[in-house]
Amino acid sequence: MQVSYYPGCMLKTNAKNFETSALAVLDRLGVTARELEDWYCCGVCFSQASDNLMQQIAPIRTLVKTKESGNPQLLALCTMCYNTLKRSIEFIKADKDKLETIQEFMDREATRFYGDEVDVIDILSLIKQIGLDKLKEAIVKKVEDLKIASYYGCMLLRPKEIAIDSPDDPNIMEEIITASGCENVYFPFRTECCGSYQIVNEPDIVTDRAKKIVDSAVKNGADLMVMLCPLCYYNLDEVQTEIQKEDNTFQTIPVLYITQLLALLMGLDLDIHDFSLHSVDPRPVLKMKGLL
Amino acid sequence: MTNNRAISSRKIESEALKQLEDISGVNVYACYQCGNCSSACPAVEFMDIPPHQVIRKVQLGFIDELIESETPWICAACITCTVKCPRGVDIAKVMEGLRQIVLRRDFEHINIREIDKKLREKLPQIALIGNFRKTIL
Secondary structure, X not given: OEEEEXXXXXXXXXXXXXXXXXXXXXXXXXXXXXXXXXXXXXXXXXXXOOOXXXXXXXXXXXXXXXXXXXXXXXXEOOHHHHHHHHHHHHHHHHOHHHHXXXXXXXXXXXXXXXXXXXXXXXXXXXXXXXXXXXXXXXXXXXXXXXXXXXXXXXXXXXXXXXXXXXXXXXXXXXXXXHHOOOEEEOOOOOOOOOOHHHHOOOHHHHHHHHXXXXXXXXXXXXXXXXXXXXXXXXXXXXXXXXXXXXOOOOOOOOEEEHHHHHHHHOOOOHHHOOHHHOOOOOHHHHHHOOOO | OOHHHOOOHHHOOOHHHHHHHHHHOXXXXXXXXXOHHXXXXXXXXXXXXXXXXXXXXXXXXXXXXXXXXXXXXXXXXXXXHHHHOOOOOOHHHHHHHHHHHHHHHHOXXXXXXXXXXXXXXXXXXXXXXXXXXXXXX
């Protein structure tokens, strides 16, 4: 099975661990993710201004490239990219006039794009599509009593038009965690916003969110927190260390991309992880649970 | 009480309200003030006007008051409010509309040069670009 792959800016930089582990996990599951030959920044935040079409151009150009690649299923590992690309499709499908205006503007593109030809997919849905049985077969390390808090964040669940699961009570991450032989920790903050880009000029919001989210996972007994969004990752990993500097009673929890956990459970090459990218070192917990 | 003293959306007209409707495409008059949005908003305690009151003020045409407010800049577009609204009001789009009204007038809400150099170098690009998309035209 082959899919197109859109890395976006983060997967080649801060979120390298996510790219290397996700591609290795998919390879083990028999999926080749072919990076698009040419792609553009998605713009990070989908523009919600209905009268500004300029901000739709970049994601749509990437979707045109996907159509031209011949692999119409486009994997976006970063959830911000997933959200922006998927919503751009919904945006042009909902309004033919706007689609026409965008098409007229994009006169250098050889291919016309109408919205239906490309499907943007996240890695959780892709793993489910491959089959949880196949995932189970690929797991070689049996762990006992490894409790995982799956954190969804916003971008895979909201708005509901592009949600990969129920926006209120999703279960897809927990299904994957169960299939991989770990225990789930359901914590009430698992779908709540981490504060997002407010880390730039309103960092107090992110500190407040990170404290509540981490506290909630820790109090419910989690050993590790897994996620997919590189921005949530920064806000919940790096910011934990900053909180602890101010408050030494604050209990931290290691954060991994979900694909890192799967790669460890599949016994894949440990070189795909660069643990120096983690602010809260996950190695002590991983060693204790026999994964390192 | 005579009819002409009643509050009616037909009597509320302003250029800013028209602009907000054009940008957001949202019909705020569907809102019946249940407050679900404000109870679900993860950043409400940082806001000077909670989301349900923002919608009420838009209904009443008090846009000038809202564009002076910090609330639209606290909102990080997590869209929890929109998902929780039982009347289908896209509150997150109203917040974007309010930000856009300010940005189309002032060009920027934050000054990039004022971001601490160390922080700027440490932050991932996704945080910076995401922020600039919402705070700079």
